[in-house]
Amino acid sequence: MKHALLPAALLAALIAAPAFAQTPPASIGQPFIPAPWWMKDPVIASMGHVRTEVPANRAHFAARFSAVEKTAAGATTAATVKAKELDAALAALGKERVRLTTSLSTRPLYDQYRQKDGTLVENSRADMIEAYEVTAVLSVEVRDTALLERAYRLAVAARPSAIDTPAFQLEPENELKTWLFEAAVKDAARRARLATVAAGSRLGMVKLIDPSGGVCQTQVLAGWPSYAGESPATDVQVSGSMARHADAAPAMMAAPPPPGLEKLAGAVQVTLQPPLHSLTAQACVIYGLLPPG
Secondary structure (H helix, E strand, C coil), rough: CCCHHHHHHHHHHHHHHHHHHCCCCCCCCCCCCCCCHHCCCCCCEEEEEEEEECCCCCCEEEEEEEEEECCHHHHHHHHHHHHHHEEEHHCCCCCEEEEEEEEEEEEEEECEEECCCCCCCCCCCCCHHEEEEEEEEEEEEEEEEEHHHHHHHHHCCCCEECCCCCECCCCCCHHHHHHHHHHHHHHHHHHHHHHHHHHHCCCEEEEEEECCCHHHHHCCCCCCCCCCCCCCCCEECCCCHHHHCCCCCCCCEEEHHHHHHHHHHHHHCCCCCEEEEEEEEHHHHEEEEECCC
C-alpha cells in the first residue's frame, strides 16, 4: 500500500508546483517585496535617456505615364514607351542607390451618351468598350538622398501624366543605434555622478547595465509591478565617426542619363531637403554606493 501512495503524492506535488511558480513576489500595494540581488547593499539606479535628430535617409515617389488606345496592347506599348526614357535615366544612377519598380494598370473606357435631360450614361458592358487607358507607374526609392533632387528633376523633365510629392523615411543603421546606446550609458553615468555628489555620497562599482531600462522603471519597494514615469531625454549631437549619418553621402559618379532628358532636367529647379527625424535610446545602470570619505 505504501508503494501505491508514493506516485499519488508526487503527482499532487507536480500539479501544485506550476501554480506556486506563477505567484508574483507581492501584490500591488504591499509595502515590501523581496529585494533583487543588487539591492543587498546601498545602490543608485540611474536611467540614461538621450535623444538626437538625424535627416531621413530614404525617399519615395512615383511617376505615372498614361496612354489611351483602341486596344489594351496598344495602350500598354504607348504607356511603357513614355516611361522607358525615365527608367533608363534613373537606372543609370545605380541600382543600389535608386531602386525602381514598374507596374501597369488598365482601365476600359466605355461608350457614353447623354439622355434628353442631359444625364450622362455609360455602357459598362464588355461589348461597348471604345478604348483602353493604361497607366505605367514607375515607383522610385532613393536610397542615397544626395541623388534625390537629380532623380526628381529627371522625373519632372520626363513629363509624366502625374508625379507624387516625395515621402521621406529614416532607416537608422546598426552603427548609429550602437552609438546612441553608448550615449545613453554615458548619460546614465553622468546623472549618477551628479546625484551622488549632491547627496554627499560616493559612486561605487557598476552592478548592472540594462539596455531596456526596465530595471530603473520598476519601483521595487512600492509594490510589484509598479512603474515610474520617464525622465526627460538629454539631447546629444551626432559627431565624429557618426557625422556621416547626419549628412547625405556625396554622390558618386553615375552614368549620365539620355542627353535630351538631362538637358530638360537642367531647367527644372527643385529643393528637396530630407526632414529631421528624432531618435531616442535609454539604458539603466545600477551602481553601488560608498560611504562619504
